[in-house]
Amino acid sequence: MAGRNISGLKQVHLHTLCKRRFFEAIVRRCASTSSQVHENCKASLLKKLNAKNPEESDNVCIYRVPAKLLQVEAKAYVPRIVSIGPYHHRDRHLKEMEELKLKFFQRVFKSREEREVELDSVISAMEELEPKARSCYADDLLREVGRSCSPSLIQRWMLPTLRRDLIKLENQLPMFVLHKLFELIHGSPQCENPTHSLQDLALNFFKPLLQRDTNMNAAGATTMNRTCHFLDLFRSSILPEIQDQDRKRQPRMIQSMTELKEAGVILKKSHSDRALDIRSKGRVLRIPPLHIDDHRGTLFRNMMAFEQCHKKCKPDVTAYLFFFNGIVNSADDVEILHYKGIVHHSLGCYEDAANLVNKLCKEVDWDGEESYLHKVVCEDIGVYFMSMHAKLRGRLVHYYFSNWAVGISTVAGLLALYLTLIQTGCSVAIMVNTLQKESLWSYLGLSFSLLYSRPSTPADQEDLKKE
Template sequence: MEGVHEAPHYIENPKDPLQEELDNLSTLSPSRCIYRVPNRLRRVNEKAYTPQVVSIGPLHHGKEHLKAMEEHKKRYLRHFLSRTRERVSFSDYIQMIKDQEGRLRGSYAEPIEFGSDQFVRIVLVDAAFVIEFLLRCRDSHCEGDDYIFNNPMLRWDVRPDLGLLENQLPFFILQVLFNTLSSSAHPRPSLLEISYYFFVSQVVRKGKAEAFYEKYYTEVEVQHFVDLIRILYRPLKSKTRRELKTTAVPNAAELLQAGVKFTVGKGSNIFDIKFSDGILEIPTLIVADTTDLAIRNLLAFEQCHKRGEDCLTSYVFLMKRLAKTPKDVELLVEHGIIENWLGSTKKISTLLHDLGTGMILDHYCYAPLCENLNSYCRTRRHKWMANLRQNYFNTPWSIISVVAAVILLLLTFIQTVCTVISVA
């Protein structure tokens, strides 16, 4: 037909929109370590993952309830710049961060929507604020216009926000800026050391943290503050991991009835739980107001940043089984396993139960321990012995009464035998 022409073969067909989307997909960075908390966890306790006072990094930047702190963060930046103005200019800091922009963006598990200039400014303001805040906490010193430190309640409100998974900057960029600070006559502690002493109070366990500090200070690369707290919790030796069969284990009251004895673990790591010869050894866990927030963010990091370790998730699963009821909590408090700073045993039982909600456990670190406990409880002899101890030998007077009864029974038996012999 006249007027109808085929398109020349050399003209390519336009790309399908889906093909364009596929071509433009960003590459997942292997260095990602800062995540949005999954909804299955966030639904249980939204507040535990959301900054209440100050945003750090891009994920919560610009939120209405956090805008009041932006001016104070800039005051901290101004003071930070004054520490190095003779050697490092404002534009130098901007360039330092621009040089690291690709690595910074790659540290976040999701694409950052801010443009380059705004993203760099956010990182500079927030990184300077964090460094200044840590230094002022360490030195117990504040400037006359320091609204945060002149308001003790606000200072304590800032602290927990720095330990939230979604409220992080990569540690390496803090280190880059910290390295520019001038050294005084007295050597300044490293950024890692300052961070360590700031966050070690959030590690809810008994015992000395120095052993962890000495080991990890030199051997481990910290990714951000939540990772630092995770390192302080982490066991010195990797635990045996098995494919998950069951997490079932009797609660504390049932274990006691089966003859299991509880004792406080001597180690300084909460994961170092042992069972041998009927004795369950558990290091003391401090349960305070900050426990919920600290452990939830550590759990969220462990759930998102899967590297073959489920130590904390395994621990929470075990403890929520042991402390199933307020009565179980009372027993654990009585034996020094739990140090109760909340006051209510019911609150602790509920807290441990809620911490495990929404968690996915691939490898259970305490599988061998649970198998041994279950095997011990199935042995009737242990229950009989426990019943004797708890009902007949639980006080000195009851022991004396039982011994007296046995002696009386023996004497009666001997007398009867003698009577029979004499009659015969």
């Protein structure tokens, strides 16, 4: 019996010892696994820490549009019929235009009696530019618009869409590539206007985008060398001449056009050849004409996206759009600007135009730094709007002369008050004249006697008549 107990105790001991060793093995394995994970994580972090991040080149100027802007209006940044850059090179909906590109290529480089342009020299030039730009572009698209001696390869319906496609941020080529191609093709018999620069041809091609009557000329060769691509060239052509010291922080937005008008701000149409040249003097505000539709919205969106991405670019178009976003809060504001000849639109109604303007700045970050409109918003118009005279005038106009019905009611009320005052004055004058003839005591005695007199009856009135 005792032997059985001892054997049972040994089995229990062995079983407990096995469990202990099993759990110890699990703990050691977990510790080993944890240590291995720690070492792997450490090695991965050290590898990332020591890795060399690619430095952004100073020549970077063509960007992918930020995702938050794409969420607002994606179609404004995607080319519709033609791609000239790498971002949308193989998009299916752009395949048809590849045939037209081939025709332009053949027109420039095809052999006839003698070569119009040496293809070898162009290939060599592009190979030298390969590290900076990995594709090329034939700039005859721009010159084709003004041709009259041969049938155009571009159909009329294509031109507006081509202009919009070639001005989109993701659909650009570096200007130095286009400039080099233009120099190589410059002496070709196909070039009918050899005195025109690529800059002049490009600005003439994009001129209808803003429907301006004046010539679009940027600042000559200096600007040509500094612009990054077509979008940057067009943007530079509409900017006013701005000195760096004129750019200051703009801590607040401008009031709506309705509020400015109620306060007495004088709005005038500017005849400046620069679309963004907004000026002010005292309470006088001068704004160049602006055409609003979906196509111009696309243009402004891409210029603003370029300013958001390009660190060397001043946010002047952004400041301009935030200015318009401030003065246009409703359809009434658009109506005021329209009747002054400043805003023209083809969107059906004033409400649609106001919605488009307000939507342009959606999801755009701007802190007001380096605003070229600081003088307009914070000094001239801002100082006048905050004056006591402007505040009093604004309240009177807002509450009593906001529209013709309220204005007529206000005038009628003032006229009634005026007539009441005249009537009261006449009554007082008659009373004063009477008091001058009779003594005050006689009137007081008559008043007390009336208090204690018996009310007259119809019989009394008959007796008085008989008498």
